[in-house]
Amino acid sequence: MAREAKVGIATVFRHFPTKEALLEAVLVRRLERLAEEGQRLMTETGPAHALFAFFDLVLHQSPVKNAFAAALADAGVDVRAAASEAGHALREVLIALLDGAQQAGVVRRDLEVPELTAILVGHLPHAGAPGRPRSPRCAPESRPRRTEGAHREPGRAIAARRLPLLK
Template structure:
């Protein structure tokens, strides 16, 4: 799956060098916001990317636009990772790997979502297309895992997503204690497994 090509404001595809600059800016922004939080400045992003601040604002006219682009790019990457999970894995293993990755990445995703919400940006609207794609992929992972007998049959997608949100909050609550995070996630994953009689 290839991501949609970035476009200029007029809808024209960006030139190759502009696409490279945009990709470099997104990678730098994600690194800066992950390391320093979403309050980090666009100047720090420009320095990390090795470009001038004017280049940042040519691609992203506001910091909020940059945060939104980072958020959507992160979800696009997660969607691709989710799609790839089912290749070469047993269905239950694929679902559990998805769930574990989603919990691990939730803190950074939630920090971006919170910053966007504080700026008045509707996160659901901004990520609507990729969010639907991820839900479809997760639904397919769940169905395959249930069909293989690896996951309990009474679990539906809304319940799985609710458990994912709960497990993400539990990981946040556990803070920097990796043992508590690991054990908490193990309990949740055990609850997803089909009961062997």
């Protein structure tokens, strides 16, 4: 990481005294960038497309985010506490994206953030890191079943006509 940031290893350790502190900072920054990207999507793509584009982004980035979170959890870090502020910002963006999509008439008006979050989580890849067993909570038989093909469609990770998003 030091090489990629074009700084010396001592500089990295001066700012992040432990590997866990560095991983935590990376995870929080990734979540902050995700919230920023959600804001950008609302502005640039319009409410009819922003929510679906954001879902695509979350699905694309989730394996790396999950790897950071798993490494932190394995080290005994409370990931929820570490990422709570960034998580709050993400929730606010999700609320705004949902509201915009509902006002544009592309998402059902009775859909609320908890259900939307459940739909998103149900489509996230939950595979463990290579060579590591999956936790029972992430085992395929304990996850909601994916809608066939919904996670493979480029530009529309959540195929609206196959999920309970649209009217």
